[in-house]
Amino acid sequence: xxxxxxxxxxxxxxxxxxxxxxxxxxxxxxxxxxxxxxxxxxxxxxxxxxxxxxxxxxxxxxxxxxxxxxxxxxxxxxxxxxxxxxxxxxxxxxxxxxxxxxxxxxxxxxxxxxxxxxxxxxxxxxxxxxxxxxxxxxxxxxxxxxxxxxxxxxxxxxxxxxxxxxxxxxxxxxxxxxxxxxxxxxxxxxxxxxxxxxxxxxxxxxxxxxxxxxxxxxxxxxxxxxxxxxxxxxxxxxxxxxxxxxxxxxxxxxxxxxxxxxxxxxxxxxxxxxxxxxxxxx
Amino acid sequence: xxxxxxxxxxxxxxxxxxxxxxxxxxxxxxxxxxxxxxxxxxxxxxxxxxxxxxxxxxxxxxxxxxxxxxxxxxxxxxxxxxxxxxxxxxxxxxxxxxxxxxxxxxxxxxxxxxxxxxxxxxx
Numbered sequence: 108x109x110x111x112x113x114x115x116x117x118x119x120x121x122x123x124x125x126x127x128x129x130x131x132x133x134x135x136x137x138x139x140x141x142x143x144x145x146x147x148x149x150x151x152x153x154x155x156x157x158x159x160x161x162x163x164x165x166x167x168x169x170x171x172x173x174x175x176x177x178x179x180x181x182x183x184x185x186x187x188x189x190x191x192x193x194x195x196x197x198x199x200x201x202x203x204x205x206x207x208x209x210x211x212x213x214x215x216x217x218x219x220x221x222x223x224x225x226x227x228x229x230x231x232x233x234x235x236x237x238x239x240x241x242x243x244x245x246x247x248x249x250x251x252x253x254x255x256x257x258x259x260x261x262x263x264x265x266x267x268x269x270x271x272x273x274x275x276x277x278x279x280x281x282x283x284x285x286x287x288x289x290x291x292x293x294x295x296x297x298x299x300x301x302x303x304x305x306x307x308x309x310x311x312x313x314x315x316x317x318x319x320x321x322x323x324x325x326x327x328x329x330x331x332x333x334x335x336x337x338x339x340x341x342x343x344x345x346x347x348x349x350x351x352x353x354x355x356x357x358x359x360x361x362x363x364x365x366x367x368x369x370x371x372x373x374x375x376x377x378x379x380x381x382x383x384x385x386x387x388x389x
Numbered sequence: 390x391x392x393x394x395x396x397x398x399x400x401x402x403x404x405x406x407x408x409x410x411x412x413x414x415x416x417x418x419x420x421x422x423x424x425x426x427x428x429x430x431x432x433x434x435x436x437x438x439x440x441x442x443x444x445x446x447x448x449x450x451x452x453x454x455x456x457x458x459x460x461x462x463x464x465x466x467x468x469x470x471x472x473x474x475x476x477x478x479x480x481x482x483x484x485x486x487x488x489x490x491x492x493x494x495x496x497x498x499x500x501x502x503x504x505x506x507x508x509x510x511x512x
Contacts, residue, residue: 298489298494298495298496299489299494299496300480300489300490300494301487301489305487306487309487310455310487313453313454313455314453314454314455315442315443315453315455316441316442316451316452316453317451317453318453355496
């Protein structure tokens with residue numbers, strides 16, 4: 108109870124540079140938010156085309172860009188795309204396959220995350236993958252890494268070039284989920300008292316030690332990501348967990364309500380940027 | 390707002406007076422070399438202050454730049470309490486701060502913060 112109050116006060120109190128955060132999450136519409144968000148990053152990083160932000164920190168960090176481009180020529184995630192393709196093609200015990208859940212096309216990125224009015228929840232691509240497995244009597248996969256990331260990598264690869272186009276329908280429940288994700292984004296948490304925005308908006312381009320902080324714009328585009336620090340692929344929600352832990356906060360469950368709503372907000376803010384996963388990062 | 394500002398000015402000029410008379414009182418008396426060394430260790434330790442993640446500090450390696458370089462601390466923070474408060478809870482000085490409240494959220498103990506302040510005064 109106390110934590111929530113603290114967080115909400117913090118949303119109102121955070122620095123004036125972030126106009127969105129000065130208000131309560133429900134005060135502005137998604138369309139207004141999108142404009143403020145875009146203007147903020149355009150001012151902070153003038154001249155960088157919208158789509159470039161899909162490359163994370165490499166959109167703004169010229170120094171590390173070269174070695175990143177070299178890595179992307181022989182990408183470390185290639186074998187995982189192949190493993191994912193094999194998963195896509197392999198029939199379940201009941202003879203059906205993933206194709207039966209996804210309209211016969213692995214190029215599904217553009218359809219997720221979306222608001223599911225019947226289930227009254229945000230459905231992400233990873234969630235839909237496990238729903239598919241369970242509907243076919245198969246065991247669901249772990250959400251952070253491994254097989255689910257392989258399949259997501261294959262599906263993302265087949266979807267490259269599709270644009271993020273996450274709509275918030277005129278439905279109070281959908282709007283509530285969006286506002287929930289937005290409040291999460293601006294709430295300070297953990298012993299170090301940071302919000303996502305403290306690092307990825309207000310400090311974007313600055314350095315924590317030698318790490319350049321990437322701008323939040325485009326954060327939802329390139330997943331799953333092969334991080335050399337992980338030595339493997341990881342999902343967006345794995346990264347959320349890592350960033351929560353960095354500020355000594357407890358991480359939430361991957362694909363739990365908090366992170367799905369967070370992804371919903373974050374992806375909406377990146378509308379118009381191309382899906383370009385999988386990607387490699389430091 | 391105004392009140393704090395004028396209070397701060399008074400504190401600064403008082404401190405300057407004491408400093409001028411070279412008898413500025415410190416809570417624990419003049420810091421000894423061991424305390425200063427300990428303060429530096431706590432400030433640099435990644436599991437403790439980890440101040441280098443955001444501040445350039447003297448000979449510290451690979452500093453970040455979210456916060457200003459910590460230099461000339463005595464000149465810029467003549468009031469010891471104000472410097473201590475900045476580490477205890479920087480939200481008092483700046484509600485929108487991106488510096489963690491080390492004391493308030495118990496990331497560092499009062500003793501550790503006092504030692505850091507002693508160390509900072511050598512910079």
